[in-house]
Structure formats: C-alpha cells, structure tokens
Amino acid sequence: MNSANDAASAFEILTHRSPLSNSEMMSKRNGVSTENRKIDDSQLDISDDSEKKPQTHKTLGQRLKAAVGSGRLENQYDEPAKNWREKIVRFLEVHQTKRASANRAENIVESFLFNDDLAPVEAGRRVWDWKQYVFFWISGSFNVNTWQISATGMQLGLNWWQTWVCIWIGYICVAFFVVVNSRIGNFYHIAFPISSRIAYGIYFSLWIVLNRVVMGCVWYSVQTYIGSQTISLMLMSIFGTDLEERIPNTMNTQNITTYGFMCFMLFWAAQLPALWFPPQTLRHLFTVKSIITPFAAFGFLIWTLKKSHGRLALGSLTTIHPTGSVLGWNFVISIMSALDNFSTLILNAPDFSRFAKTRHSSIYSQMIILPLMYAIISIIGILVTSAAYTMYGVNYWSPLDVLGRFLDHQTAGNRGGVFMIALCFGIAQLGTNIASNSISVGTDMTAILPKFINIRRGGYICAAISLAICPWNLLASSSKFTTALSAYAVFLSSISGVVCADYYVVRKGLIKLQHCYTNKPSSLYMYGTRFGTNWRAVLSYVLGIVPNFLGFLGSLDVHVPQNAMRVYYLNYFVGFLVSFTLYSGICYVFPVPGMPEGVGYFDFSRWFERWTEVEDFVEQRKKFEADVFEEEDEYTDEFSSTVEENIEANPKV
Structure with a gap:
C-alpha cells in the first residue's frame, strides 16, 4: 500500500x-x-x-x-x-x-x-490510444530475442530471403492471434485472469493462470540473464576485455563466473525501480524506448556493413543445404519459431488491451505495426549476421556476440560505439522484460492470492523467483533449452483455442461482467457446480494437447515417429485449432449457460460485443451481490450495462 x-x-x-x-x-x-x-x-x-x-x-x-x-x-x-x-x-x-x-x-x-487490480478498467485509467500500442510494439520488437528468432532460418540452412519470408508469415500470424485475443480486453476492459474465468470457470481459471505465471517467471529470468550480457559489454568497453580474468572467480559452477554473476545482479537491480509503476503509466517508457532503439539498430547495421566493406554472405551460412521436403519443413519450423516465441504474450493480450482508450485503439494498430516492426528488426539482424559471417566465419545468433567481437580491436571508436549500442540493447531488454513478463506475472498473481499480492508486489515476487531459477544453468545448453521452452506453446495454444472459441463462436461476444466476479452457485461462470469448472473447456484443453505431446517428447530427445514430429512442427496451429474445434462442437451438443437466446448456433449475423462503461461497476457489484437470484431469473444480470445495451440492440436476447 x-x-x-x-x-x-x-x-x-x-x-x-x-x-x-x-x-x-x-x-x-x-x-x-x-x-x-x-x-x-x-x-x-x-x-x-x-x-x-x-x-x-x-x-x-x-x-x-x-x-x-x-x-x-x-x-x-x-x-x-x-x-x-x-x-x-x-x-x-x-x-x-x-x-x-x-x-x-x-x-x-x-x-x-474481486480486487482493485482485476476490476474492469474505468475511463480514467484507459489512456492507451493507437499511438501507445504502436510505441509498445516498436519498443517490444527491438530486443536480443528478436534477433535470435530472426536467425533461426539461417541456422536451418535457409538463405536470407527465405528466412525473411518466414519472418513475415510468422509475425502476420502472431498479429492475428494477438488481435483476436485482445478484443475481449479492449471492449470489456478486463484482464486475462478474468477472461479465462468465462470459458474455464471461476475456480479452474486458477490452473490456467498458474501456467502463465510459471512461464512468465522463467522468461523473466532468462531475459534478465540476456540483459546482463549488455552490462558486461558496457563494462568491458570501459575497463577492458580481460575483466573476467581480473576478477577472481569464486563460483562453484562452470556455467557462470563471479564477473558474470555481478553483471546479472546489476541488470536485475536496474529493473526493480520500473516494477514500482502501474502498467498504464509505463507507456512513457515504451515511448522513450521506441525513439532510442531504432537509431541504435540502424546504427549497428551501418557500422557492421562498413566493417565488412559491404560484403554479405547471402547464401546458406551452414554446411547444411536442405532440399525437397527437408527444406519445406525447415521453412515451417522457421515460421513457427515466431509463434512459439509469442505464445505467452498472445494468451495474456487482454492485460494490455484493457487500457485501450477507444473501440479500435488496440485492434488495427497492433495488426499493422506488429509484423511490420518485427520484419524490419529481423532484416537488420539477418544482414548483421551475414556481414559478421564474412568477417569472422561464424554464424552468430546474437547481436551481442557480434558486438563482443568488435572489442577485439581496442580503439576509442570501437569502445565508444559498443558501449552506446550495448546501452540501447540494455534499455530495450529492460522494457521488453517489464512489458512481456513482469506486468503479466504481476497481473496473474493478483488472481491467485490477491489478499496479499497486487500487480506491483507480483512483479517483485517474479523478480525474486528469477534469482532462484539460476538461468545460467538453464542456458548451459541453449539450443535444448530454447526448444523445450518454445515447446510449452503446446499447452498455451490449447488454452487460447478454448478461450477464443468460447468468445467468438459460443457466446458471440456476449459477456455478463457481474458474473465474472462472483461465486454464487447459480451464476453463469460457476457452471452449476461448487467447483466453478466448465468440464467442456477442460476436456477440450486436455485433448488439444494430445496431438502435440509425442512431438514435445521428441523435442526433448525422446525417440518418436517422424510423423509425430511433423505434427509438432505445427504445434501452435494444431493445439489452437483442435481445442477450438472440440470446444465449439461440445458446446453445440451440451450448451453452456449465458449463450445468446433466440440465435442459431451457427448464425453469426448477430454479434453481441459492446463497448462497456464501468464507472459505477463497484456500486453495481455490491447491489448484485446483495440481490437474491429467483428461480426464473437464474442468469439475470440487470446491473450490467453490457447486458442492458445488448437487450436494447437485440430484443431476442
């Protein structure tokens, strides 16, 4: 407090x-x-x-x-x-x-x-217009992880233009899924933990939220460790490249030195002040980052091209030269790397879209700017990797590795340039980690134990847990870790498939907000049981995991059939579509409470989504909780402005 x-x-x-x-x-x-x-x-x-x-x-x-x-x-x-x-x-x-x-x-x-952090966002806090979402994705696109993802195709033997085509396709798909998941937050001003209650039930939503919390904490730790490498480059630019040898190593592990741990703690501590501020105020951080980082990106590209004298390795940078079906599946893997990397952000898109100022603030802006910016940053990463290959003969994934090689020649210009670019990378990494992981984990934790945790405390708890994860051990085998971490998209895609099917197909945008914040036995999202669980959603979620599970084991070096691995290569699409289809079909046979009445299940000419004002939501909820459900009015929510507007616009509802 x-x-x-x-x-x-x-x-x-x-x-x-x-x-x-x-x-x-x-x-x-x-x-x-x-x-x-x-x-x-x-x-x-x-x-x-x-x-x-x-x-x-x-x-x-x-x-x-x-x-x-x-x-x-x-x-x-x-x-x-x-x-x-x-x-x-x-x-x-x-x-x-x-x-x-x-x-x-x-x-x-x-x-x-019901608590402050999960309450529908009133107009005073809805301060993100389309420009803020543009700045958000400009700042989010510029980070080390984006450069690494852009190099995935080149590691698989694709040339530069094939890799870039994969980037465009992958991030257009990402933008589509982000926008689809953003609408419920944009129009009803609710966070991901609340939107998951609608499909999965008031209490089972805790399991859904816990999945996101675990992944958020792991990613926060990993991104912090990557950010610590920018601290290392800045220190080496000032004090020399032999710092790691000059500082005595007292660590009992081969995966990190005392110097490396010092850099990790410095970057970890630098993030703590940013965790204090409410999410809606961080738009200023995204604005600053979106101004600084593009200059650094293009400056780094120009500098690398100058050092390589304009020579680029435009073919395959590996000894692998795939053809036929192998080339096709490597193309697919490169596309899916973008979706796997974004699986957590896709799921919790409502956490940011709920701050939208207008009906379309988070819709068109994200659909356009997200693939555009990631494609621009990715082509910079591809060109830098290609230029560095001509100079050093190494296919570098990370731009930080290329910067480190620039320090081989200790001139004043090299040291100053590396320091400035590493500083910009550090700012980019900090902003991305706060936006993508800290805020999301903090918001989700308010749904688990809000009596003692709010968004701010959740962010600090996430930071504390990141220390216990010891990411230097996880990244000791980076390729296997990245594969296993991305494979978690199998589970998150199934969750997202159920949520989208429930909102777009089953309910057609009809949400009763008061029922999202109550455990009354006869309320909609308790689903008629004291356990507050929608069995249709749980069944669809579990079955959506099944087709990908063998491939998931295969990614961990367990021997599985080749066809199972090929299904897994399409993991996000498979998990999403299977859960989406199953849930839609089950709800057709076993309807859920709260569906629009008088509307055919496959009649999509009637759409019930409405922009909702929630200024007096707290008072309305007190009245709603004090009310007693009558048998014939079991699912009435007369205090919800959403439902009043829907009834006025659609008399049959």
Whole structure:
C-alpha cells in the first residue's frame, strides 16, 4: 500500500453512499417500506466510526504504527484487530480501495473474486490510444530475442530471403492471434485472469493462470540473464576485455563466473525501480524506448556493413543445404519459431488491451505495426549476421556476440560505439522484460492470492523467483533449452483455442461482467457446480494437447515417429485449432449457460460485443451481490450495462 492508494481509499470512503441509503435502495427494489425495515449495524459489520474521515498514512513507519499499534479503524468497513497475528496480517494484506461488497471484504475468497487490480478498467485509467500500442510494439520488437528468432532460418540452412519470408508469415500470424485475443480486453476492459474465468470457470481459471505465471517467471529470468550480457559489454568497453580474468572467480559452477554473476545482479537491480509503476503509466517508457532503439539498430547495421566493406554472405551460412521436403519443413519450423516465441504474450493480450482508450485503439494498430516492426528488426539482424559471417566465419545468433567481437580491436571508436549500442540493447531488454513478463506475472498473481499480492508486489515476487531459477544453468545448453521452452506453446495454444472459441463462436461476444466476479452457485461462470469448472473447456484443453505431446517428447530427445514430429512442427496451429474445434462442437451438443437466446448456433449475423462503461461497476457489484437470484431469473444480470445495451440492440436476447 502506498500513499496514492491511501488517498484513493480515503476519497472513495468519503464519497461512498451510507449503509442506510443502500438499504433504502434495496428496500425500494424489493417493495419494502424503509420505515418498517430495521437495520442491524452489527449485521452490516459497519463501525460506529464509519462517518469519520479516515486518516491516511504516508510513510512506512506511520502505516506500521497504525497497523500494529493502536488498532484504529482504517476505514468504515474495518473492525479492530483482535490479536497481534491479525495486526500483522492487516499490515501485510493489500488494501483494496474498491470494496468487494458492503461488508469488510478482506478474506481470501472475496479478494480473489474481486480486487482493485482485476476490476474492469474505468475511463480514467484507459489512456492507451493507437499511438501507445504502436510505441509498445516498436519498443517490444527491438530486443536480443528478436534477433535470435530472426536467425533461426539461417541456422536451418535457409538463405536470407527465405528466412525473411518466414519472418513475415510468422509475425502476420502472431498479429492475428494477438488481435483476436485482445478484443475481449479492449471492449470489456478486463484482464486475462478474468477472461479465462468465462470459458474455464471461476475456480479452474486458477490452473490456467498458474501456467502463465510459471512461464512468465522463467522468461523473466532468462531475459534478465540476456540483459546482463549488455552490462558486461558496457563494462568491458570501459575497463577492458580481460575483466573476467581480473576478477577472481569464486563460483562453484562452470556455467557462470563471479564477473558474470555481478553483471546479472546489476541488470536485475536496474529493473526493480520500473516494477514500482502501474502498467498504464509505463507507456512513457515504451515511448522513450521506441525513439532510442531504432537509431541504435540502424546504427549497428551501418557500422557492421562498413566493417565488412559491404560484403554479405547471402547464401546458406551452414554446411547444411536442405532440399525437397527437408527444406519445406525447415521453412515451417522457421515460421513457427515466431509463434512459439509469442505464445505467452498472445494468451495474456487482454492485460494490455484493457487500457485501450477507444473501440479500435488496440485492434488495427497492433495488426499493422506488429509484423511490420518485427520484419524490419529481423532484416537488420539477418544482414548483421551475414556481414559478421564474412568477417569472422561464424554464424552468430546474437547481436551481442557480434558486438563482443568488435572489442577485439581496442580503439576509442570501437569502445565508444559498443558501449552506446550495448546501452540501447540494455534499455530495450529492460522494457521488453517489464512489458512481456513482469506486468503479466504481476497481473496473474493478483488472481491467485490477491489478499496479499497486487500487480506491483507480483512483479517483485517474479523478480525474486528469477534469482532462484539460476538461468545460467538453464542456458548451459541453449539450443535444448530454447526448444523445450518454445515447446510449452503446446499447452498455451490449447488454452487460447478454448478461450477464443468460447468468445467468438459460443457466446458471440456476449459477456455478463457481474458474473465474472462472483461465486454464487447459480451464476453463469460457476457452471452449476461448487467447483466453478466448465468440464467442456477442460476436456477440450486436455485433448488439444494430445496431438502435440509425442512431438514435445521428441523435442526433448525422446525417440518418436517422424510423423509425430511433423505434427509438432505445427504445434501452435494444431493445439489452437483442435481445442477450438472440440470446444465449439461440445458446446453445440451440451450448451453452456449465458449463450445468446433466440440465435442459431451457427448464425453469426448477430454479434453481441459492446463497448462497456464501468464507472459505477463497484456500486453495481455490491447491489448484485446483495440481490437474491429467483428461480426464473437464474442468469439475470440487470446491473450490467453490457447486458442492458445488448437487450436494447437485440430484443431476442
């Protein structure tokens, strides 16, 4: 909790309607006179001090004293702590400025269902217009990993133009999947953990989110280790290339030296300040990065071409010269490398699209700029690799390896140029790691344990876990690690296939927001069970993994048939399409609650997606939670502006 959150909490409490007015409203709705209705304050769990203006605490000391000291009430919903354990819990828990109900909503289940970080984004925080998404992908495209992916085709024996064609096809497919997954966040302003509740159920969505958290933490660690290599280049530019020998090595592993670990910790620490800021404010970081990094990229290309005297190795850079079906499958593998690399970002696209300012902010901009920028950065990487091959006779995957070779000649120009380009690469790596991994993991963790974790704390937890992963050990065999890590797209593609089928085919864009944040037994996304699980989604998800599983084992050097490996080469498409088709078919036979009524299952002429305003969502939710479902109104959500608009536009719904 920080002072800004305290101030927001105080503002909400001051402007919050009194319990009596809420009761009057509820009585009026139920046809009961307020004069004949007695209200028991103890039942409402509201203190006598609820009308007093709460005191905010700006410093950590003041907060600690208030939390574990006098036991004063922090707001109108709090009761005094009963013992020292509860005081400590009060201090550690995340203070929610948007209360989940009219009662004190601080227990684990209530905070899981609804919390500040997962609430629909109101207009004041929707500040990303199309330019921010353009800057986001410009900044995201310039990183070491993009250069490595662009070189995949050249490692498989393709020449430069064949590799570039693969890049275009791969990232056009990526842009399509990103836009498809972004729409639900763009129009309903909800994050990925909430969108997964709709298809998989309120409680099973935890497993889906956990998959994304695990991958996010691993990638954060790996990207941090790659970023540490830029720190190493900058230090070598200043102090000489023999730093690794001059600093005594006390590490008990062959995979990293003391110098390398120092560089890792420096880059790790440099990322910590960026984790403090809310996601919507990071658009400024993306803007700065998108201005700096293209100059560095083109400068690096021009410098490399000058050093090679314009000579480029435009053919295959390996001893492998594939032909026939081998060439075709290598072409496919090169295309799929882009999708495998993006599988995590595709899945959690709503985490960023929910900040869209308009209906189309995250749609057309991403569809155009994403493949364009990745193709531009990739051709730079291809040309740099080709030029470096003529100079050193080595097929380098990473631009950092090429920069390191420039330091073989210790001139002032070389040292200054390497330092500046490495600095830009470091900034690019930092921005990419925060945007792609830290924010995503932080958002997802708020869906797992929001009582004690918000986006900011989740980001710092991700950073702490990244140390325990020890990425230098994982990258000791880089090719196998990259293969196994990309193979996880098998699992993520199946998840995405179910989510898209549920939104586009089954529901046709019809979402009832209030039902996304409740565990009432008769609510839509509990699916009629206390386990809150949609068995149709789980079955489709599991069966979507099956066709790729043998190939996944084969990528880990287990002997499997060649045909199984060829299916696996198309892993993302196979996993997505199998789960998408199965879920659509199962829901045709066994319909899910909340589907549009009076509309044919295959009638796509009626579309129910609506831009939703959620300014009074918190108050609406309190009323919704206080309401009692009637048998005939089992799936009514009269307080959702989404459904009201759909009913007005489509009388049959």
